[in-house]
Amino acid sequence: MSSKLLRQIPKTDVILSREALKAAQERYPYAFVKATVQACLDELRRKALEDSIDSIPGLAEIEETVLRWLEEGHIHHLKRVINATGVVLHTNLGRAPLGEAAAAHVAALSRGYCNLEYDLEKGRRGSRYDHVEKLLCELTGAEAAMVVNNNAGAVFLMLNTLARGKKVAVSRGELVEIGGSFRVPEIMYESGAEMVEIGCTNKTHVRDYERAMDELGAEVLLKVYTSNFVISGFTESVSAGELAQIAHKRGGIVLHDQGSGFLFPPEAMGLHAGSVVWTSLREGADVVSFSGDKLLGSAQCGVILGKKEYVERIKKNQLTRMLRIDKLSLAALEIALQYCRDPKLAREKIPALAMLSKTEEACRETAERLRWLIAERAPDCEVRVVPVKDEAGGGSMAGVLLDGAAVAVQIPGLAPEKAEALLHGMSVPVIARVSRDGLLFSARTLFEEELEEVAEAVRTLYVSAAGRRV
Ligand SMILES: *Cc1c(COP(=O)(O)O)cnc(C)c1O
8 A cells, every 4th residue: 555655756856846836946945945845755755654644645735735844944953842741931942932022023123134233313333232221120110221141141240240259148048050051159150259158958047148248258149049949848048138138238239140030920910929020129139130031921031130330330241242132032022021011911912921820721721622623633542631730830930830731642552651752753843741641731831723733743643553544
């Protein structure tokens, strides 16, 4: 059977010479169009060999697939995947997805020139920091603000500018490691600051900070958000506000690596966890930093907020140039900040916030729709909607579990672990989880328009598992 099908697969040149694909060669490089056609024909070959198709689609249908793949950047190494893990800010999957308006603004700016460093009013060189500074100050009450490449960069620049050659006290309970390559002690060392560890893993007191300044020569107090772990039990830590009182009385300053946070109280989104990035600033911290692609739901960047004199010094640091933000991230950030003026709008328009605030009920409704789409395509699979605990992820809201729902699938003749791995090889890879209920697709992180794609992916597995025909 398969050899007959294989012989029916058209030649690459036949597809390439079709009118629509000749037109496509005007827009895309020839090599890319050719590679996409080959990838499309390879997939047909694979399906024919697996016996998972009955016939080879016609030339028009193949052409349509190729055009879609071209549009989607299908054969690229860096490509879209479907996140069915229920982890909203999945660090391995690119953290926050951008919303419509942000993506459109990025696309529009990327195609031409923009006033990145041009002051249109004065007709001369401007600063890339101007575009969002006012908005950030308005939203947070900060005196000054700037944005750099990412939060690790922001923390490094705060320390390098304001604490180089000085002793910086930090609690032993806050010496965090994030994603293996950001470790507070090492960042501190590289920045030229001298770390003074104080307190214990579970408890650090006001008197520890006082002693660090009075007896150990610390001039800067650093607070670090413990983003990816929780210490519970017999614990104590000192708030940024208290640190400010201790430091300011002694002529020192407080730096706060907030890691992540919302720009408005999480209650405005129906959440009862997660911090607000400006709290410690209002309590008296001198400079605060956090990620743009965590709970702000925007592009990768690191926001620095604080007293004008300090932020201005950071802007002037030579190293800031090395970690400067690019125009595309800046474009996305401006849109997110505009939405954040109205929490209701932010929750609606910023996908990460919409996902985080998605209620259990809404997750269940999405899961029901997916269950139906799968059941329709893969009749003898066991498909159920099950309750799950989702996570914010991305080193934010550590220890907080979000009640959600997932579709659990058992495909006859295919172990869930095997199925999970096979999903990575799909035309749009699907990243799922495995539990004792089977293969799990969490509803929280799925976009409505992806439900059909997930169902199709399951159908492909189902069909090939039993050598069934479509
Ligand atoms: C996430 C995080 C960082 C690193 O931020 P990136 O934007 O990933 O560079 C630094 N510190 C804390 C506390 C974090 O949570």
